[in-house]
Amino acid sequence: MNPMPDPIAKTAAYLNAISAENLRINAFVMVTEAAAQEQAASAAKAGPGSAIRGWCIAVKDNIDVAGVRTTNGLPGGWVPAEDAPVIARLRAAGAVILGKTNLHEAALGSTTDNAHWGWTHNPLRHGYTAGGSSGGSAAAVAAGLCDAALGSDTMGSIRVPAGHCGLVGFKPTFDAIPCEGVAPLCWALDHVGPITKTVADARAMFEALADPLEPVRAPEKPRVVRLSAFEALPLEPAVAVAYAESLGRLEALYGPVDTVDLPGFDPVALRRAALLAIEADAAAIHADRFDDFSPGLRKMLDYGAKLSAPRLALALEELRQAKKAILRLFREADVIVSPTTAMTAFPLDGPSPPGHSDFMGLAVFAGAPAISVPMPMAEGELPAGLQLIAAPGRDMALLDWAEAVEGVLQPG
């Protein structure tokens, strides 16, 4: 999208839309109206420049915005004196911060049925999850309440909600975008990144957010592969149909998509190892303040607190070996493709389907850039995402490839 000529009018329009819509979907937990109007006025005065000048951004409420309470989806919270570097970079690029969005409690979960701040509903079907943990950010973009949003992704938390809301979610290379000022969940695995309407928007956000990038050589037509371990996971029929259709169009674009083996790669076992790493880090991070957390979160942190160091060491080594195997695969292939989730959004008042984030871990422990783009769905179906993963450092190449894929999946 292009910067609008009048950031003041656009900001006002979004603030109105939030007033009208937010009560229904609970995307925002805090709207910083006055500050947004001020920033819009500054953006209006500045000439053109950054691609995101005048964009109105929703910020996941685990990211520090100076003077605004950060809840991290938990009771209480803190009022940071300083912006997180990602917020400072957005401001420097002339973006307008509209407010803070709801998330799954402590960013540890994928549905955003937050016990402290309420449920976030999928704007495309009320009562259904917008995904998580960045559910509020995705819902805000999908409901037309902002131009783009910031999310964080430790185990799929950007890509899952983007998939469920028909959006683009981009988790960059580990540490390509600084995580300082983002409430940590798992130091080893946390990432921050954008949720947007298009891949072009994700690129514009990434360029504003990322540390300076080294140029990398990448082919125009990537070699795309599927993983046999991913292909063995069961898909909901609507997702299976859309995935088959997407693969067909991908092959027409980039040539044959072979299915390859990744030796020793077991997505379910690795999800468990990653969860263990998250529980240990989260127990260290939240230390003695589990008391006011939900029983489910408290149970996970208690488990993490009681784990032994050698048990954690073993889990981390499992993840390290998986990363090695993935990096080896990236010597032969440019892109790994999979669905983002095996199912479309499900009711918030029911249980989460098993295996909701089984496609998500790989890019996290490999530290590899991964993007979810909407698949072409049959009439009446909720959205689902196609995930593309590239080698660490190849963020810009992945965005180029994903934009071409988006062009064939969502033509016109």
Added chain:
Amino acid sequence: MNPMPDPIAKTAAYLNAISAENLRINAFVMVTEAAAQEQAASAAKAGPGSAIRGWCIAVKDNIDVAGVRTTNGLPGGWVPAEDAPVIARLRAAGAVILGKTNLHEAALGSTTDNAHWGWTHNPLRHGYTAGGSSGGSAAAVAAGLCDAALGSDTMGSIRVPAGHCGLVGFKPTFDAIPCEGVAPLCWALDHVGPITKTVADARAMFEALADPLEPVRAPEKPRVVRLSAFEALPLEPAVAVAYAESLGRLEALYGPVDTVDLPGFDPVALRRAALLAIEADAAAIHADRFDDFSPGLRKMLDYGAKLSAPRLALALEELRQAKKAILRLFREADVIVSPTTAMTAFPLDGPSPPGHSDFMGLAVFAGAPAISVPMPMAEGELPAGLQLIAAPGRDMALLDWAEAVEGVLQPG
């Protein structure tokens, strides 16, 4: 060094030298005479090719050589059916494996006063340490019992003994040389690499051992810096004099060497964090078989076994933050220079001086390539090393720079 025309004669000469010398210094714990003769015969038949064809190599006894017991410096051990990939690569390049060298118990320590397999003596001064944990490998090269040796380095175990024996020790980028088949000490921090007489020899070994390398751009004249936190550590007078002389020659070669701050970098605190990571991994690796270890090692592993996962998580995060700061510094600088150790070799029958490996951790938790080259010492002093560290992935550039530095430190 160039491959000798007659590998058979050279191998025989080394085997004779080992027979004559090894009892005194205890560099080798196992000499595989018949196998070496066979390999020499094959190497003699093959034409020229690899730079290391016909080289006679000593192998640290934590690296698997098919059919030969691996002790890892502990009682017992195992007889592996397969070569470690590094051994297979040396064989493929036409090298001859002479045998296995002594190490500090379980590769966890820096003196090689091994309680199970005896002390290794510094060939330059009997009764003094050859350093560790790859003490036997360094002693074998320094005593002229082989052309080059393999070591491993989790906290300085290649660079420290190279420094104490007047040799070149090269710890490459994390995972640039595969560690499979090398008894693990700490999965997160283990590296394998060569100990050689010259930087050119280290490069020849590295090229034979490393995975295929991506070309990297690097300036011919690197920007070299010192770290204020390193400069604050006390040096033994002989090392201080040699370090000042080395810096002068380095500045004449590459221009001014500025002293820079690395925010939050505390070598002593980080050594403790790394030791904690080592103790946790080692406790997982050695699990229930601490009983026949020395009391000192048992104490460390007991400590690791009893640590909590959140405590380990905190230590790993400390190392991760330090790595980030180091990688940021490498955007401004090409090489960090320091002494390898603050002291020359010390008597085996006394205590280890405190701070023996304080300069060693940085390159380990940064996963950065680091090399120790001999400094010019005053008459009668034992050797000490100058450490050069470069950004991860810049191994070949570091070797080029180090060769030029070697040229001014050890002219002629």
